[in-house]
Amino acid sequence: MKIYHAIVYLLFAVLANSCENAFDYPIPPNSFEVVETDPPAVVTLEQQDGVWKMFVDGEEFYVKGVAANNFHDKGIQYGANTVRTYGVNDSTRATLDKAYAAGMYVNFGLYIRRETDGFDYNNQTAVDQQFQAMREAVLQFKDHPAILCWSIGNEAEASYTNTKLWTAINDIATMIHEEDPNHPTTTTLASSNVSHIQHIIQMAPEIDILSVNTYAPNLPGVLNNLATAGWQKPYMITEYGPRGTWQMNPEPDRILNWGALVEQTSTEKAQIYLDAYQNHIVANRQQGCIGSFVFLWGYQLHGEVLTWYGMFDKQGNTFAAVDAMQYAWTGSYPTNRAPVIQDRSKILMNGKRAEENITVSKNSTNTATVEASDPDNDPLTYAWRIIKEKSAAADGSLPNGIAGLITDATLPSISFNAPNETGGYRLIIFVIDQNNKKAASAVIPFYVE
Known part of the structure; x- marks a missing residue:
C-alpha cells in the first residue's frame, strides 16, 4: 500500500x-x-x-x-x-x-x-x-x-x-x-x-x-x-580495509626518510579486504x-595519501577490491576481473622499489616501469602521473599530474624529468581495462633534492 x-x-x-x-x-x-x-x-x-x-x-x-x-x-x-x-x-x-x-x-x-x-x-x-x-x-x-x-x-x-x-x-x-x-x-x-x-x-x-x-x-x-x-x-x-596511514609505525620499511608512506598495489589491497571479511x-x-x-x-576526497583507500577511480573504474568483495558477498567472482599488479616489486623507478628511499636531482632524467596483466587477456591501457606529495584537486580528490614531465604517459615503461622544485612526489600508474571499466594501480614515492 x-x-x-x-x-x-x-x-x-x-x-x-x-x-x-x-x-x-x-x-x-x-x-x-x-x-x-x-x-x-x-x-x-x-x-x-x-x-x-x-x-x-x-x-x-x-x-x-x-x-x-x-x-x-x-x-x-x-x-x-x-x-x-x-x-x-x-x-x-x-x-x-x-x-x-x-x-x-x-x-x-x-x-x-x-x-x-x-x-x-x-x-x-x-x-x-x-x-x-x-x-x-x-x-x-x-x-x-x-x-x-x-x-x-x-x-x-x-x-x-x-x-x-x-x-x-x-x-x-x-x-x-x-x-x-x-x-x-x-x-x-x-x-x-x-x-x-x-x-x-x-x-x-x-x-x-x-x-x-x-x-x-x-x-x-x-x-x-x-x-x-x-x-x-x-x-x-x-x-x-588495509592498514591506515596513521598506523604505519609497525611497518618502518614503508615509512621513507622524508616521511612519505609506501602504498600497497590495488591487487595487494584486494586480498586484505577479502581476508578481513572472511576471517574477522x-x-x-x-x-x-x-x-x-x-x-x-x-574515491578519496581527503586524507594523507589520496590513493590509499578508494575502490573506484574518479572515472568509475573498479579496482580488484570490488571483485574481492563480490566474491566475499556472493561466493563468485565477476565474469571479468580487474587487471593485476601483483605486488610492489612489479613497479620500479630507476630500477628501485618504493621502499628504497628513491631520491633524484631537480630536472634529472628518470625511468619507471610496471608489470601488469589481465586475468581475461583484455587489452590494457596505461596512465602515469606525477603529483606533489599531499597535493589535491579543488574537491579534495586526486589531482591531475604535473604537466610536461613524462615523455609518453601511456606506455608500460616511461622516461620522465624530475620536477624542478625540491620536495616529495608520488609517481602513480593506473592500468585500465577500458572495455570493462576495471583498473589496477601502484605508486612509488620519490624525493627531489
Missing part, C-alpha cells in the same frame, strides 16, 4: 566520507514537497539460540554494506545490500531514492559534533540545538523505505575527554525510539576501545547496535575487546556480528 508524507529539505553542509566536517546549526527554513513512497521497512533485532540476528519485515537480513561517498547505488551489482552515509546534506534524499530503487537499504548517518573539533558538550544550548537538528532529520526521513537504521555520530569520541558525549548520544537514541519505532539505533566508534564501549553500556543504553571502524592490524582484536567490555548486544564493523567479520556471525561496511566505496 502507498502512503504520503511531507519531505522537509534540510540544508546542511556536505559531509563526504569522514568525521572531519561539521554541520552548522540552526537549520535553515524548511521547504515542503508531497511525494508518494512505499511504507518504511520494519527492522528488528532478535537473539535466537544465543545468536543476534537482524530482521527486515520479518526476513533475516545480514548486512553486506558499503561505506560510500560515491557510486552509492552500484553496490547491489556486486552483492552488497546496504549503503552507509555519514550525515545529512542536500543530496540525502537522492541517495535514499537511488538506494531504494536499486534494492539497497541505508545505514543513515546522523553526524554529531566532536569535542576534538571544538564542540563543547558542557554547552547545553549547543547540545540542545544539535539534538533538535537530529530530531528534524529523523522526522524528515524516518518513513523512507530505504532506511535500515540510524547511526548517531561517526568517531565522535576521537580524542574526547567529556563523557557528556554519551549522554547526548543516548538522548538522541531515546528520541529516535520515540519518534521511529521501526528502525534501531547505533553509534560508531573509532576503535574497539574497552573503556569507550563500557561508557556506552553505562551511559547510552538506548543504543541497540555497536558499530566499530577498524582496520587491518586491529580488526582481529575487536571480538575480544567486546567480550572484555561486557557488550551483550549485536555489533557491526562499519569501516574496514562473517566468521564472527555466531558471536554477534550482524554485518559490515567496506571502506571506501568511491
